[in-house]
Amino acid sequence: MSSRVITPGVSGGGPNVRSLEAPGLRIGERIIKALLWVAATLSVVVTTGIVISLLLPSVGFFQQVSIVEFLTGTIWAPAFAEPSFGVLPIVVGTLMVVLFAMLVAVPVGLTSAIYLSEYAPTKVRKAIKPILEVLEGIPTVAIGLFAFSVLTPLIRELTPFLPWTGPFSIGVAGITVGLLIIPLVSSVSDDAMRSVPMSLREGAYAMGATKFEVALRVVLPAAISGVIAAFVLGISRAIGETMVVLLVAGAGNPVLSFDPTKGIQTMTAYIGSTATGDISQGTITYDSIFAVGALLFLMTLVMNVIAIRLVRRFREVYD
Amino acid sequence: MADDSGYSSRVAMPPRTRTAVGGAREVTEAMLSTGDRKKKVRGLIIYSILLLGLTTALVSIAAMITWAFIAGGPRLSLDLFTNVPSVVTPENAGYRTAILGTLYVIGGVILLIVPLGVGAAIYLEEFANPRNPFNRFVDLNIQNLAGVPSIVFGILGLAFIVRGPLSWGFVAAAGSLTLALLVLPTVILASREAIRAVPSSIRDGSLALGATVWQAVSKQVLPAAFPGVLTGVILAVARAIGEAAPLLLVGAVTFVTFDPQFFEGGYSTLPTMIYSYAKRPQEELQVLAAAGVVIMLVLLILINSVAIYLRNRFERTW
Numbered sequence: 001m002s003s004r005v006i007t008p009g010v011s012g013g014g015p016n017v018r019s020l021e022a023p024g025l026r027i028g029e030r031i032i033k034a035l036l037w038v039a040a041t042l043s044v045v046v047t048t049g050i051v052i053s054l055l056l057p058s059v060g061f062f063q064q065v066s067i068v069e070f071l072t073g074t075i076w077a078p079a080f081a082e083p084s085f086g087v088l089p090i091v092v093g094t095l096m097v098v099l100f101a102m103l104v105a106v107p108v109g110l111t112s113a114i115y116l117s118e119y120a121p122t123k124v125r126k127a128i129k130p131i132l133e134v135l136e137g138i139p140t141v142a143i144g145l146f147a148f149s150v151l152t153p154l155i156r157e158l159t160p161f162l163p164w165t166g167p168f169s170i171g172v173a174g175i176t177v178g179l180l181i182i183p184l185v186s187s188v189s190d191d192a193m194r195s196v197p198m199s200l201r202e203g204a205y206a207m208g209a210t211k212f213e214v215a216l217r218v219v220l221p222a223a224i225s226g227v228i229a230a231f232v233l234g235i236s237r238a239i240g241e242t243m244v245v246l247l248v249a250g251a252g253n254p255v256l257s258f259d260p261t262k263g264i265q266t267m268t269a270y271i272g273s274t275a276t277g278d279i280s281q282g283t284i285t286y287d288s289i290f291a292v293g294a295l296l297f298l299m300t301l302v303m304n305v306i307a308i309r310l311v312r313r314f315r316e317v318y319d
Numbered sequence: 320m321a322d323d324s325g326y327s328s329r330v331a332m333p334p335r336t337r338t339a340v341g342g343a344r345e346v347t348e349a350m351l352s353t354g355d356r357k358k359k360v361r362g363l364i365i366y367s368i369l370l371l372g373l374t375t376a377l378v379s380i381a382a383m384i385t386w387a388f389i390a391g392g393p394r395l396s397l398d399l400f401t402n403v404p405s406v407v408t409p410e411n412a413g414y415r416t417a418i419l420g421t422l423y424v425i426g427g428v429i430l431l432i433v434p435l436g437v438g439a440a441i442y443l444e445e446f447a448n449p450r451n452p453f454n455r456f457v458d459l460n461i462q463n464l465a466g467v468p469s470i471v472f473g474i475l476g477l478a479f480i481v482r483g484p485l486s487w488g489f490v491a492a493a494g495s496l497t498l499a500l501l502v503l504p505t506v507i508l509a510s511r512e513a514i515r516a517v518p519s520s521i522r523d524g525s526l527a528l529g530a531t532v533w534q535a536v537s538k539q540v541l542p543a544a545f546p547g548v549l550t551g552v553i554l555a556v557a558r559a560i561g562e563a564a565p566l567l568l569v570g571a572v573t574f575v576t577f578d579p580q581f582f583e584g585g586y587s588t589l590p591t592m593i594y595s596y597a598k599r600p601q602e603e604l605q606v607l608a609a610a611g612v613v614i615m616l617v618l619l620i621l622i623n624s625v626a627i628y629l630r631n632r633f634e635r636t637w
Contacts, residue, residue: 032533033446039438040447043461043507046500050471053478111372119369128373130627135380137554137623139561141590142612145597146383149390149605182376205344210358212365233466240468242564243590247597268470268564275477275568293474297467304466308459 054297057290064284070291076254076265078274078285085288087295089256093170093249093266094239094296100174100260101181101238106231108178109185113227116186117193118215129187136183144247147176152248168250168263176248177241181234188233188311192226193219195318225317229310236303240296242268267296387616391609399610403576404592409603414611416575417592420491421560423581424571424588427495428502428559429552435499436506436555437541437548443507444514445522445536465504472501473565481569489570491579491586497569498562502555509551513544546633553626557619563590589615 062070065085073086112132116125152172156164196219204218220227250263251273257264265273271289279286388395402413439461447454476497480487487493517540525535541548566572571591579586587595589611596608 026531029531029533033442036438036442036446039435040442040457040507042435043439043464043504044457046475046503047460047464049479050467050475053475053483054471057478108372108375111369112376115369115373119366128377130624131377131380133627134620134623135376137557137561137619138380138383139563139590139615139619141561141563141593141597142387142615143383145593145608145612146386148597149609150382150386179376179379186376202340210362212362213358216365236466236468240470242468242470242567243594247594251598268468271470271474272564272567275473276572281482290474290478293471297471300466300468300471301463304463307466308462 050297054290054294057287058294061284061287061291065291074256076270078288083284085291087267087292089254090265090267090270090292091295092256092258093254093264094268096170096258096260096264097174097177097241097245097249097266098235098238100171101178101241102231102235104175104178105181105185105234105238109182109230109234110189110227112182112186113189113193113230114215114220117190118211118219132183132186136187140180140241140243141247143176143180144244147172147179147244147248151176162261163259164261166250166263168248168253169261170249170264170266171260173245173249173266174238174260176244177238180241180244181237184237185230185234188230189223189227192223192230192311192314195226195314196222197318223314225310225314229307229314232303232307232310236300236307239300239303240268242272245269246272267292271296384616387609387612391606391611391613394606394610395613399614404574404587404595405576406574406599406601406604409601409607412596412604412607414589414592414614416578417587417589417611418614420494420571420575420579420586420592421588421590423491423579423586424494424498424566425556425560427492427581428499429556431496431499432503432506432555433552436503436552437510439503439507440510440514440548441536441541444511445532445540461504461507465508468564469501469562470564470568472497473568475500476565476569487582489573489585490583491581493569494566494571494586494588495581497565498559501562501565502559505555505558506551509554510544510548513547513551514540516547517543546629550626550630553622553629557622557626560622561590561615561619563588563594566591567594 070085070087072088073084074088075084075086076089077084116128120128148167152167152169155169155172155175156162200218200222201214204214209218245266246269249266249269251269252265253263254265254270255262270292274285274289279289398411399413400418401415402411403415404417405412443454443458447457449455449458476493479485480493480496481489485493521539521543522535525539526532530538563571566588570585571587572595573585573587574595575585575587577584593608593611593615596604596611
């Protein structure tokens with residue numbers, strides 16, 4: 001390369017014109033920028049693709065089944081000779097999973113977060129955080145299999161007074177999903193509590209508050225929107241969990257029931273088990289997968305939007 | 320992010336202030352401890368409840384790993400890697416084709432997510448105007464996409480990749496693309512975080528010396544952000560390895576007895592194979608499934624540890 005005088009700002013103009021304005025992007029630079037733009041915009045394409053792939057078959061589905069019947073019907077029997085498409089039983093199944101998951105994940109996740117953020121010495125924190133991350137990285141199939149072989153028999157032993165029937169249980173599935181989302185709930189609430197300014201704690205200590213008063217009455221309320229966001233993200237994750245539910249609650253019993261000892265089908269379990277069977281394209285059963293998928297997508301979308309808003313509000317307050 | 324949570328180390332205080340605060344705290348604590356006994360007991364109770372919560376989480380991890388080794392123990396041998404799957408002769412069945420399938424699928428995932436994920440992150444952090452409504456929409460969209468259930472990506476894969484516009488059929492490439500789209504938001508978010516952590520003085524210095532934006536990004540910002548980006552990619556790959564639900568919809572549930580190909584023929588992966596074994600009643604297949612879990616756990620804990628090590632080793636506070 002020949003040596004030349006570097007004259008920034010004149011690459012576009014003549015050698016004597018010195019402009020203080022930034023030069024236009026070079027050709028190569030423009031191409032790179034365009035490529036990067038394509039990469040970033042791909043996510044919009046993916047979302048559009050998801051919406052289209054859910055909506056198109058759903059339209060066909062709702063021409064044969066009325067939306068009111070779909071949303072209020074209490075019998076889910078898509079494969080019967082006289083099929084019935086009332087989605088409530090599998091929605092209730094999903095909500096049961098969410099309920100039991102949150103019963104586990106809220107207390108355990110929140111207390112771990114308070115401990116890690118307010119009490120734990122640096123060394124303990126540094127040791128425990130990666131372990132929780134490992135739990136987050138364990139595949140859900142593995143957790144589901146563990147729950148089916150160990151947790152279900154264990155919980156049965158501990159509660160012989162409950163009317164256990166069959167190998168599957170929606171309650172145990174919920175508890176397992178709860179274990180699964182502990183790291184999520186804990187790390188998001190931990191982040192929220194750690195970004196509460198030190199001055200709030202110092203102020204409380206100066207007024208004579210004890211450590212737990214500072215943690216529970218000052219830090220927790222100050223971080224509440226972040227903590228709630230953690231719960232909402234947990235709910236969203238529990239709604240969408242598939243493998244644990246398939247293994248622990250079973251794939252095929254869509255009954256409308258609130259009994260946690262029964263194996264009840266959830267929305268994700270329906271999609272997962274039906275799509276793996278031999279279902280030919282164009283039948284109403286095939287389309288029903290997409291209708292249930294659309295409902296699932298909507299439920300998690302609402303949860304995610306709420307969570308993103310809460311986290312953003314929280315950041316605005318303290319940043 | 321500051322990596323220690325000690326009371327005084329978290330705020331940068333000059334030594335004298337630190338002593339003063341420490342002293343004040345000691346006086347306050349001394350007064351309180353002599354004063355209110357009830358409060359002290361309550362503090363202790365709460366402390367133990369907090370510890371109990373954390374212990375629950377840690378014990379369940381330990382229990383799961385222990386169970387996998389005990390339940391899968393009888394089948395842990397090299398045959399697991401070399402024998403093909405079978406339900407007829409479960410005592411000779413293994414994971415050979417499933418492991419190969421996972422390798423194919425994950426290879427494709429890595430090839431797709433590295434350029435697309437890092438490219439998107441660079442665009443959003445370095446080139447995009449954050450006030451532009453379209454860019455804000457893209458940003459929000461990525462955050463939302465990160466929370467979409469994995470099985471919905473399976474539906475997308477079924478409708479657009481296996482059938483519909485691409486019509487690839489139930490092949491490993493379809494599984495690869497589906498999983499890549501699933502973990503892409505994770506890679507973008509982690510890479511953005513890493514790029515954002517590079518101080519703007521590095522960027523500005525480079526630009527002031529006459530570098531173009533791309534030169535500044537590729538020669539200065541990206542090398543500095545590399546460890547963070549790499550960690551994000553590794554964690555995303557780990558997630559893709561363990562993911563089974565979307566693959567149920569794009570064909571990875573067949574008992575493949577031949578080595579899979581990328582664009583042709585059936586395939587299965589390690590997690591879907593475990594699921595296929597696990598849902599069958601035979602005792603031997605249950606043991607086989609647990610042995611598969613051991614393979615996957617060892618692999619994933621290894622990968623996660625590498626990611627965590629990299630992050631701790633190269634984490635820099637500027």
